[in-house]
Amino acid sequence: MSIWISEDSKILVQGITGSQGTFHATRMVEYGTDIVGGVTPGKDGQVVDLPGRSVPVFDTMSEAISSTGADASVIYVPARFAAPAIIEAADAFHELNDGGLIICITEGIPTLDMVRVLAHINQRPGVRMIGPNCPGIISPGDSGGCKVGIMPGHIHAKGRIGIISRSGTLTYEAVAQTMGVGEGQTTCVGIGGDPVSGTGFIDCLDAFESDPETKAVVIIGEIGGTSEEEAARWAKVNFSKPLVGFVAGATAPPGKRMGHAGAIISGGKGTAEEKFAAFEDAGIHIARDPSKIGEALLGALVEAGLRES
């Protein structure tokens, strides 16, 4: 089991004929993802050759979903066109399937575009968006698995740990460290580094709580906003499995944007210290040292009786 995606998920690629779209569609198919088609307005009828298969390109998401039976879409279109692409996907999934999963990889989307997009999606229950500005979501399988995004598939393996992160490469770091202590993953979700985004920590925790195969979860936060604090408060009451947390940016100066649009300490709020404190208060096992995330997980599993040592 996994959350939101599985080896049976049928995935569309919005922006499939662009260089990013084609590159990552290829990597996803190599991993085992069932890419069933793509959308690029004006390129209906074209075919994109991927390893071992050729997939059709459609003008619209409605046509693509109707023809392929897709249940999820991944977006690689440039920032200025991303908001309309998300809205089109949300409408099509809502009307045709009563819901669906949208994963937006694109970085640099204007914040007010995302404000409008989220208001639109919130009126369409059943539609979930992950991102933007994120690496995507991956659920390793017995052989291959389902990878929807840009992460390197080969560092993952099927297991019992859930991972949630606001970062890209730091998520890979966490994956590598959990692998280092002999633990694979059920699902890893990159929720993205923007100030306004779709799926949050709590949505992920809620889903992992209901997933019987996920035995423990690692949360990778970073400075800025208060979503880690809110997740900690929620988890204290609602989450029963062992949790491990790290927050990047303990050494970041206030008032400076640290790469991600959302990674900024402003008005004295959003510091790593506050987030670590909230984690500790909720009984989350914290790793203050990012090189000891694996160790912290091991400790949490042993304490919960899920491992001998």
Add this chain to the structure above:
Amino acid sequence: MNIHEYQAKALFREAGVLVQDGVHCTSVDQALTAYDSLSSDVVAVKSQIHTGGRGKGNLYCPNSGDLIMEGGVKVAFSREEVEEYASNILGHRLVTKQTGPSGKMVNNLYVEAGCDITHEYYLALLIDREEDTVLIMASTEGGVDIEEVAENTPEAIHKTWMDPLHGPSDEQSGTLADSLGLTESARDSFVEMMRSLASMFVDRDCSMIEINPLVKTETGMMVALDAKVSFDDNASFRHPWRAELRDLSEESEIEVRAHEHGLSYVDLEGNIGCLVNGAGLAMATMDVIKLYGGEPANFLDIGGGADSESITAAFGIILEDPRLEGILVNIFGGIIRCDMVARSIIEASEEIGLKVPLVVRFSGTNHLEGRKVLEDSVLDVVTVGTLAEAGEAIVRVIGGTSS
């Protein structure tokens, strides 16, 4: 992106938000001409830098470091006072609570007509990350630090959230006006101003508009006496007019240059240069350096699309720092291949001349190939496989302590 008060007020005027007449000046002569033209006996002479707390800041001579004047915003009651204040402000460094001890050079001045004030309020529009929309925040306690108000008298702060698709309703603005105790023409004036501000926020893709103080005049009008506006950088592609408002002297030259190469760079105080792919991992790398007893000299994210050109540029930028005693490269290969990074490091080192110890940690895509490329080269480099080893190694090679 931030802009100056005088620029923000020009945008306010255009949007229909009431502001006093004022003139932007860059010399004492211009300030005097401005005073003559404003037909107001009392004027405010205001330092223009991108930071808050200007009124309570102090001006210092950039050469001697002597205190020139207390207060970066002055009320002048005569032509002579305008001359005195303008001379004390222009060409001097203004140090405020937010600038840090070195302060900021003031090259711009705003001379503004005085205003009859019956009460000062606070008003701000900003992105609320948790509610996913625009938060409108107002307070009866204007002209003071809003963070202090939030701390001491949180009941004095009133909040409402904007409908993301339709903006704030007049009813919503009216309720906010009521909670500020505004009645009659002042209430109407507030509601009208909210309409203008909300349109401006959306039309210009702002990330924040802050008015502190917003004042009620004797005639019951609501006037923006200060204006702080910042824009969402992600939306700059659809606002070409922003280029004219940008004041490069307010930005770190090195950060601007890094940005031109697609790099995200923030200068820090330490002596260990960092070059990392990904913002989260770059922050974590700084954290590790600190935990192992070192001090990072910078934050540097080379981004997902880095190539040998941008990596060479990144090396060049890091090496400019005279305090630098070592470099830590931390790459978790995903799209980016570690062997490509390795070749770029060798190229950049040859081109620039690397004189400080270098530690490289590769993981992910082609990490073994990358390590081999470095180990087979003439470069004096310590290669490691994990983040912990990286932190330990860089602190050791620069001769610092390591836990």
